[in-house]
Amino acid sequence: MLRLLIKSMRPKQWTKNVFVWAALVFDRKLFQTQYLLPTLAGFAIFCLLSSAVYLINDLVDIERDRLHPVKRNRPLASGQLRKSTAVIAAALIIVVCVPAAFALNVQFGVISTAYLLLMIAYSFYLKNRVIVDVMTIAAGFVLRVAGGVVLVNVERFSPWLYICMTLLALFLGFSKRRHELALLAEDANNHRAILDEYSLRFLDEMINVVASSTVIAYSLYTFFAPNVPANHTMMLTIPFVLYGIFRYLYLIHVREEGGSPEELLLKDKPFFLNVVLFGIAVIVIMYFTQ
Numbered sequence: 001m002l003r004l005l006i007k008s009m010r011p012k013q014w015t016k017n018v019f020v021w022a023a024l025v026f027d028r029k030l031f032q033t034q035y036l037l038p039t040l041a042g043f044a045i046f047c048l049l050s051s052a053v054y055l056i057n058d059l060v061d062i063e064r065d066r067l068h069p070v071k072r073n074r075p076l077a078s079g080q081l082r083k084s085t086a087v088i089a090a091a092l093i094i095v096v097c098v099p100a101a102f103a104l105n106v107q108f109g110v111i112s113t114a115y116l117l118l119m120i121a122y123s124f125y126l127k128n129r130v131i132v133d134v135m136t137i138a139a140g141f142v143l144r145v146a147g148g149v150v151l152v153n154v155e156r157f158s159p160w161l162y163i164c165m166t167l168l169a170l171f172l173g174f175s176k177r178r179h180e181l182a183l184l185a186e187d188a189n190n191h192r193a194i195l196d197e198y199s200l201r202f203l204d205e206m207i208n209v210v211a212s213s214t215v216i217a218y219s220l221y222t223f224f225a226p227n228v229p230a231n232h233t234m235m236l237t238i239p240f241v242l243y244g245i246f247r248y249l250y251l252i253h254v255r256e257e258g259g260s261p262e263e264l265l266l267k268d269k270p271f272f273l274n275v276v277l278f279g280i281a282v283i284v285i286m287y288f289t290q
Contacts, residue, residue: 004075009051015262017046019144023152028286038151041104045097052093053119055086060123107150115143130197134173141169156227167214172261175252178203211245233285240278247271
């Protein structure tokens with residue numbers, strides 16, 4: 001039962017909570033213990049809260065998931081995990097993590113609670129509203145970033161990064177919708193009602209807009225943000241962003257993948273290597289060049 005519960009909590013998707021670390025890294029405080037430890041605690045809290053949301057979402061969508069070619073194998077949809085077990089686990093996580101978030105930092109508690117409420121609203125209602133569904137997912141990523149910001153007491157964190165991460169989240173969200181629509185084809189509405197409001201052409205146009213905007217916004221950040229090195233070496237990270245977006249588009253359109261960004265990160269070696277090199281480049285430039 002514990003194994004099935006952990007699987008339902010989707011630990012692979014905890015990689016999304018890396019956004020909590022953005023403020024620590026880009027504010028040049030990665031090696032300061034007084035900020036590193038609270039960020040680590042905040043990351044853990046967001047991981048657990050997101051798992052509670054996944055459990056709630058699976059409970060809400062259990063009947064539709066049983067019609068899905070992949071999701072029907074999830075512990076709840078397949079009947080391997082009892083509904084009562086998932087309900088109790090989600091409740092316990094929330095009861096423990098929300099007070100812990102406030103104990104860590106009051107502002108962080110407010111932000112993490114807002115994230116939890118927003119995601120619950122998404123599970124029950126917002127995911128059925130066209131465009132709003134993906135924008136809600138993007139808002140969840142922004143709240144992760146904001147949570148990290150209040151834990152670090154930022155001095156040099158640029159608002160440009162909020163824009164970049166919002167656009168990146170929209171890019172991933174619309175790409176996921178496209179994959180679902182292409183995979184399920186004419187049966188898409190039976191698995192996720194909102195897919196009836198989308199089309200491949202419409203999604204491709206929105207993906208093109210947010211992909212282009214992400215590159216532009218990040219490029220402007222590397223040149224004009226007040227916290228980057230004055231010698232403009234941060235612009236050397238732009239090729240990694242370009243390759244990451246191009247590789248993801250390749251995986252979507254050629255390999256017909258993209259349904260789960262966190263799984264692509266872990267299983268596609270070129271994409272994973274690019275992310276690692278980007279992280280190394282950012283740390284070297286931000287911390288060891290002026």
